[in-house]
Amino acid sequence: MGNGDNLQGALDLLILKTLQKGAHHGFGITLHVQETSQGLLRMEEGSLYPALHRLERDGLIQGEWRVTPNSRRARFYKLTALGKRGLVQAESNWQSVALGIQRVLRST
Amino acid sequence: MTVIWARIKRWLNRDAEWREEIEGHLAMRQEWHQARGASAEESRMLARRQFGSLIGTAEKVRAVHVRAWLETTLQDLRYALRGLRRSPGFTAVACLTLAVGVGASTAVYSVVDPLLFRRLPYPNDNQLVSLGYFGPIDTNEFNVVSSYLDWRAHQRPFQAMTSMRPAEHCDLLAGEAPLRLDCYRVEASFLGTFGVKPLRGRDFTEDDDRPGAPAVALLSFGLWQRAFGGGEGVLGQVVTVDDQPTRVVGVLPKGFEMPQLGDADLLMPERLNPGLPRAQNSSSFLRTFARLRDGVSIEQARAQMRSVFDEVAQLDVPPQLRSEVYLVVRSLRDRRIHDVKLASWMLLGAVLALLLLACANVANILLARAFARRREIAMRAAIGASRGRLVRQTLTESLILGLGGCLLGCAFSWALIRPLAYLAPEGLFHLEQARINGRCLLFAFAVSVCAALLFGMMPALEWPRPDALIGWNATGRTRQLSRKILAAAQISISLVLLTAASLFLRSLRNLETQPLGFESEHLVIASLAPSTRHYPSAAARISFFNELEARLSRIPGAGQFALADSLPPLGAARSRPYSNLRVQGHPPVAPHGGMVLFRWVTPGYFDTMRIPILAGRAFREDERTSGESPLILGASLAHRLFGDGNAVGQYIDLEASGHWWPIVGVAADVKNDGLAQAPSLEYYRLRMKTSAPPDANSFAIYRTSLGAAALGEWVREQIRTLDPALPVTIQTMDQRVDRLREQPRFIALLVTLFGVLGLFLAAVGIYGVLSFMIMQQTREIGVRMAIGARPRDIALDVQKQAGVWTIAGIGAGVAASLALAGTMRGLLFEVSPYDPRALSLAAVVLAVSAGLATFIPCRRATRVDPLRALRHE
Numbered sequence: 001m002g003n004g005d006n007l008q009g010a011l012d013l014l015i016l017k018t019l020q021k022g023a024h025h026g027f028g029i030t031l032h033v034q035e036t037s038q039g040l041l042r043m044e045e046g047s048l049y050p051a052l053h054r055l056e057r058d059g060l061i062q063g064e065w066r067v068t069p070n071s072r073r074a075r076f077y078k079l080t081a082l083g084k085r086g087l088v089q090a091e092s093n094w095q096s097v098a099l100g101i102q103r104v105l106r107s108t
Numbered sequence: 109m110t111v112i113w114a115r116i117k118r119w120l121n122r123d124a125e126w127r128e129e130i131e132g133h134l135a136m137r138q139e140w141h142q143a144r145g146a147s148a149e150e151s152r153m154l155a156r157r158q159f160g161s162l163i164g165t166a167e168k169v170r171a172v173h174v175r176a177w178l179e180t181t182l183q184d185l186r187y188a189l190r191g192l193r194r195s196p197g198f199t200a201v202a203c204l205t206l207a208v209g210v211g212a213s214t215a216v217y218s219v220v221d222p223l224l225f226r227r228l229p230y231p232n233d234n235q236l237v238s239l240g241y242f243g244p245i246d247t248n249e250f251n252v253v254s255s256y257l258d259w260r261a262h263q264r265p266f267q268a269m270t271s272m273r274p275a276e277h278c279d280l281l282a283g284e285a286p287l288r289l290d291c292y293r294v295e296a297s298f299l300g301t302f303g304v305k306p307l308r309g310r311d312f313t314e315d316d317d318r319p320g321a322p323a324v325a326l327l328s329f330g331l332w333q334r335a336f337g338g339g340e341g342v343l344g345q346v347v348t349v350d351d352q353p354t355r356v357v358g359v360l361p362k363g364f365e366m367p368q369l370g371d372a373d374l375l376m377p378e379r380l381n382p383g384l385p386r387a388q389n390s391s392s393f394l395r396t397f398a399r400l401r402d403g404v405s406i407e408q409a410r411a412q413m414r415s416v417f418d419e420v421a422q423l424d425v426p427p428q429l430r431s432e433v434y435l436v437v438r439s440l441r442d443r444r445i446h447d448v449k450l451a452s453w454m455l456l457g458a459v460l461a462l463l464l465l466a467c468a469n470v471a472n473i474l475l476a477r478a479f480a481r482r483r484e485i486a487m488r489a490a491i492g493a494s495r496g497r498l499v500r501q502t503l504t505e506s507l508i509l510g511l512g513g514c515l516l517g518c519a520f521s522w523a524l525i526r527p528l529a530y531l532a533p534e535g536l537f538h539l540e541q542a543r544i545n546g547r548c549l550l551f552a553f554a555v556s557v558c559a560a561l562l563f564g565m566m567p568a569l570e571w572p573r574p575d576a577l578i579g580w581n582a583t584g585r586t587r588q589l590s591r592k593i594l595a596a597a598q599i600s601i602s603l604v605l606l607t608a609a610s611l612f613l614r615s616l617r618n619l620e621t622q623p624l625g626f627e628s629e630h631l632v633i634a635s636l637a638p639s640t641r642h643y644p645s646a647a648a649r650i651s652f653f654n655e656l657e658a659r660l661s662r663i664p665g666a667g668q669f670a671l672a673d674s675l676p677p678l679g680a681a682r683s684r685p686y687s688n689l690r691v692q693g694h695p696p697v698a699p700h701g702g703m704v705l706f707r708w709v710t711p712g713y714f715d716t717m718r719i720p721i722l723a724g725r726a727f728r729e730d731e732r733t734s735g736e737s738p739l740i741l742g743a744s745l746a747h748r749l750f751g752d753g754n755a756v757g758q759y760i761d762l763e764a765s766g767h768w769w770p771i772v773g774v775a776a777d778v779k780n781d782g783l784a785q786a787p788s789l790e791y792y793r794l795r796m797k798t799s800a801p802p803d804a805n806s807f808a809i810y811r812t813s814l815g816a817a818a819l820g821e822w823v824r825e826q827i828r829t830l831d832p833a834l835p836v837t838i839q840t841m842d843q844r845v846d847r848l849r850e851q852p853r854f855i856a857l858l859v860t861l862f863g864v865l866g867l868f869l870a871a872v873g874i875y876g877v878l879s880f881m882i883m884q885q886t887r888e889i890g891v892r893m894a895i896g897a898r899p900r901d902i903a904l905d906v907q908k909q910a911g912v913w914t915i916a917g918i919g920a921g922v923a924a925s926l927a928l929a930g931t932m933r934g935l936l937f938e939v940s941p942y943d944p945r946a947l948s949l950a951a952v953v954l955a956v957s958a959g960l961a962t963f964i965p966c967r968r969a970t971r972v973d974p975l976r977a978l979r980h981e
Contacts, residue, residue: 027136028128045137046160050132051170057176059494072136075129 010037011051012060013094014043016087021062023078025068042086052077060086123682126169132161145657146958152199157336180497184504191505191532198477199509204471206513206559209466211520214552216459216858218544219532220452224443226547231303235267235400237409238367241425243433246370247680248446251396257382258420259396265409266398270301272292274379274393275370279349280335288835289373291349292366301399302367302933308332309343309358316357317377322467323354326375329362343460369395370623385688388389390424397440401624407927412438412785429685432702450934451855458608461601462862463559465614465869469599470513471563472873475507475591476880478567495547510560518552532854549841567592575656588955592913598830599917599954600924602863602870606950607925609863609933611939612856615948618938619849624677625778625787626717630667631841632816633675634660634823640691652831653795653806657710659826660808667812670712671795675807675841677779678848681705685791690761691749704745704789705780706762711794714775716811722755724773729792734798740773742790783848783937809841816840855935867953872960882972888979889969899970906969907962914958918951925950 018024018032030043056059060083066076079087114881141151159165192199204867220429227233240249251259251271252539278291296317305311306326316324327342348912354376364370400409409877417435445452478485485498488672523546531845638652653671661669674681683703690696711727713719722743731738739760746755758770777787812819820838827836882889889902929941 025132025136027140029141034958045133045158045223046162046165049126049133049165049167050172053817054168054176057172068136070136070139072132073128074132074136075125 009090009093009097011043011047012055013087014041015048015051015055015077016060016083017091019077019079019083020087023064023066023076023089024107025066025074027077029077055083059083109215110400117164117537119888122173123170127166128877130159130162130165147499152652168401177659180500181504184501185508187501188508192508195477197721198215198473199512200271201610202473202509203472203512203868205466205469207516208869209463209522209559210556210861211524212865213459213463214491214517214521214544214553215524215528216455217551218521218529218548220456221446221453221547221551228440228444229363230714233401233440236302236367236397237266237400237406237437238397238438239396239413239437239438240394240396240411241421241433242436243429248395249436249438249441251394252424253380253384253389253392253394254386254419255424256264256394256396257389259413259416263413265401265404265412268297268301268394270398271299271378271380271394272317272366274395275372276536278350278374278376278422279835280374281351281833286833286835287693289331290371291374291376292370292372293376293378295380298375298378302366303399304361306358307361308340309356311373311646312377317379319379319381319383321379321449323349324351324357324377325349325354326358326360328360328373328375331373332359344386349376364937367440369397379946386423386450404438406437408458410435411438426685426687427482429687439548439966441753443932448851454608454932454935455855455858458605458859458862460505461605462869463555464600465598465761465866465873466607467559467563468594468601469869469873469876470506470509470559471566472591472594472876474502474563474567475594476876478502479880479884503561504611506560506564508558510556510564511555513559514552514556515788517556518549519550531857532850566594589954591877595874596917598870598873598914599914599923600919601959602866603918603921603926603950603954604925605859606953607921607947608932609856609860610854610949611936611941611943612859614943615936615939616849616852616856619852621782622847622937623646624673624783626676626719626778628841628845630811630813630817631709632715632810632812632840633839634810634813634820634845635837635839636806636808636834637829638831642793650797650799655829655830656806659830661809663819663822663826665812665814666810666822667717667814668712668718668807668810669912670710672707672713672807672809673795674707675809675844678782679781681707681790681881684763686748688762688764689749690764692759692761698858702789704791706791706793708793713792713809716809717778718811719778722774722776723754724771724772726773726775727792731794732797737767737794737796737799739769739774740792742787742792743774743777744787745789745791746771746774750788794856833901852935852937867957870954871957873960873966874910874914874961878906878962879968880908881909882969884978885969886972889972890974892971902972903966904972906966909956910962916956918954921954922947 014033015029024032026045030048033041033043033064047091052061052063056063056077059076059080062080063075063077065073068074084093134152137155138151138159141154142148146154156162184436228236230236238249240251241255242249256269256271263269273293276291279286280289281287294312296312296314299305299311302464305331309326310420312324312326315321318502325347327336332338332342336345342356343358346353347356348354360375361774364372391740397410400406404412415437421433422431489495489498525544573669577687636656650806657671660671663669683705686702686704687696709727711732714721714726721740724740725748727738727740741749741755749755749760750758755771755774758771760771761768774791777790779785780788805903808823816838823838824836827834892902893899925947926942932941
């Protein structure tokens with residue numbers, strides 16, 4: 001997990017959080033993030049795939065080829081046990097980072 | 109296995125996979141845009157723009173994987189090295205065991221590689237074939253001049269066909285002492301056919317090769333260096349070869365090899381003469397080689413040569429022999445390794461079996477180590493290391509061990525190759541050429557990596573159970589089983605090696621006790637080959653040989669003396685077809701008789717050699733000055749011709765010529781064709797004083813109490829006064845006979861060495877497995893002893909366990925030995941490859957060694973202190 005890099009941490013967190021609800025392919029993840037953030041967040045698609053592969057390499061998620069309802073072959077990712085634990089940690093990390101930033105912003 | 113394969117495939121397909129993934133993404137995005145009303149083209153553009161750089165993403169994805177791979181590899185390496193450094197004893201034993209296997213394999217490989225695998229030193233070597241008649245006359249295919257000329261004129265499958273005369277000695281006069289050289293007469297097309305160009309000067313031309321052309325010669329690189337100091341001035345120089353002024357026209361490249369692997373110092377044109385009468389050319393022998401046309405196989409060439417062969421054989425092969433002679437076309441490689449092919453494969457197989465044993469031992473050690481570290485590994489698995497990672501780490505460790513074994517093994521093989529070359533029979537296997545070269549190092553490397561993967565797999569596939577963390581009874585059943593199977597496999601491989609060793613040793617003993625038909629002790633041989641050019645006329649030769657005999661027989665204290673033109677047990681004796689013999693007053697003998705050997709001897713021959721005369725009498729001195737040369741038959745020939753009837757007093761015709769010779773005696777059979785062959789048909793003719801032997805070779809035989817060196821001095825002295833230019837070689841008969849046993853002795857020695865090493869490895873393996881088992885069962889044994897088991901029961905139990913797999917291993921080994929036995933048949937002499945004695949001897953030796961190996965662990969088991977064993981937890 002990219003503890004040191006909060007931006008990357010954010011991307012990972014979004015991916016993991018999205019997958020918590022069930023397996024998704026890459027495009028599905030971008031759609032989901034855009035919709036649930038009501039258009040506030042837009043994933044950079046070029047960075048999504050390296051992140052997915054990195055997360056898979058680290059054993060947080062696992063990819064699998066499946067067929068979409070539109071009968072297109074796509075690689076679906078799902079959380080592993082390690083990924084679930086990672087998500088819990090990443091969430092709390094993010095909470096504390098967000099809290100920290102908020103405090104800094106308020107202090108001025 | 110399928111899982112591993114699927115992984116490998118995924119690894120290879122990964123690029124294609126993520127490309128498909130991204131293309132899918134783009135397509136879905138495009139559909140998304142289209143669903144919102146954009147045109148197809150527009151949607152495509154939008155999707156692409158939104159995605160950003162495709163290539164950049166590709167690079168990033170790839171970097172994720174490459175970096176991951178590098179990181180884990182480095183991590184594995186560090187981890188493995190740390191682990192190995194922590195247990196230096198284990199590391200050393202594993203490396204050394206492996207080094208023995210790799211070292212021995214590499215040494216043997218370096219010997220057989222040039223024979224079995226290396227390319228021959230000619231361009232497009234797979235096009236080269238040896239061809240000729242194959243018959244009872246020679247162990248290799250040969251040809252005769254008249255047939256060869258016809259074949260060459262009418263052949264279709266070859267780009268080129270060429271010929272050479274069998275090896276001969278020639279004398280080069282350079283300085284005072286004549287140099288005795290190995291010379292070959294070859295056709296002008298010879299070097300060209302093999303694709304060899306002279307290093308200096310020129311090749312022979314058609315003009316050099318015509319009868320009566322001025323004599324020219326090509327020097328070998330070695331001779332050029334040795335006798336001419338490698339000077340450029342040698343070209344065009346006129347030297348004296350066999351008393352004939354000969355111009356040097358070129359020097360052969362360094363490392364030039366004759367196609368049949370003979371040593372050549374000098375090549376001279378062959379000068380076949382098609383103008384000679386056919387009868388003369390058809391009894392003049394050649395070796396013939398050819399280069400196939402592109403795309404023609406050896407089988408096709410053989411088929412295409414068939415009709416020419418049949419036609420020409422009608423002219424050149426005597427009708428009685430025709431059914432015994434057939435056409436041979438075979439690859440040059442087969443021709444070259446004819447004698448040692450089987451032995452080479454066998455040695456390679458034996459040494460690889462030894463390597464397998466070493467691998468099994470290392471696997472055993474690794475398993476024991478994995479057991480000792482089971483908690484550490486289970487812990488790592490519990491905190492999330494994937495199975496693949498653990499397998500990779502174990503394999504990395506074994507690969508490091510493998511590389512260590514490889515390095516040590518290379519050093520070991522390098523040390524081994526010198527003594528091997530020293531022990532090996534001269535010329536056999538061409539060991540003087542065996543080198544640890546790049547190919548051998550590559551072999552050692554490949555073998556070590558394979559071995560490492562092999563023995564690394566065993567522990568890697570053992571998945572640590574979570575209960576390993578608890579500590580109590582932490583062994584999986586499978587691990588126990590795999591160790592037992594390993595031990596049984598070691599026993600069976602070792603049994604195969606031991607059986608082979610005992611077969612070869614028995615075969616060797618049979619060879620060494622093989623009666624020769626004469627007594628080889630105290631015989632000293634002086635071989636002389638007077639140049640026929642010195643004594644061109646029959647009269648000159650007669651007086652030379654008579655004088656020679658008189659001088660040689662006068663040597664004081666020399667003992668019994670005889671002269672012969674060839675000697676048993678191996679030497680080019682003269683021969684003629686059996687079917688040419690006629691017995692006076694009998695119908696012609698049956699065809700298919702093979703060849704009959706004969707030699708010209710002086711009357712002392714039978715006494716000196718101690719060959720018993722079975723019937724009639726030996727030759728007498730007074731018969732030598734007048735009349736016909738009488739005959740003495742060898743026992744086999746007498747039996748073949750006369751059955752149990754009396755041969756003495758009969759007359760036979762030797763060459764269907766109408767001339768009848770009297771038989772005065774029958775002598776016991778001697779070994780003529782090596783030690784392993786049945787006695788050949790043979791007769792003796794008396795060497796007359798009134799006629800000279802038809803050609804040069806002569807052997808002076810002494811039965812003497814003098815040493816070879818002392819007698820040799822006398823003989824040389826005598827010959828020097830007679831003809832200073834005549835070279836002499838002195839040898840004892842035992843030395844000559846011994847050469848025939850060198851190959852079997854060498855093979856027996858090596859296989860026995862491998863067998864003993866293998867036995868040792870197997871015993872260590874059994875010991876290891878048992879000690880390990882007892883270590884594991886300490887608590888169980890403790891409990892049993894606490895509730896009243898006697899040490900004897902414990903020992904019996906351990907032995908029972910060991911006995912089961914020893915017996916299983918021996919059973920498998922016997923089956924494997926029997927299955928492999930057939931392949932060894934050609935290498936054994938008077939021992940059946942299924943010899944029950946050899947098999948049971950090997951089995952007993954193994955069982956005893958296994959018993960000894962269980963002894964210490966057994967005692968350790970009986971000494972388990974129940975209190976301590978139980979408190980241990």
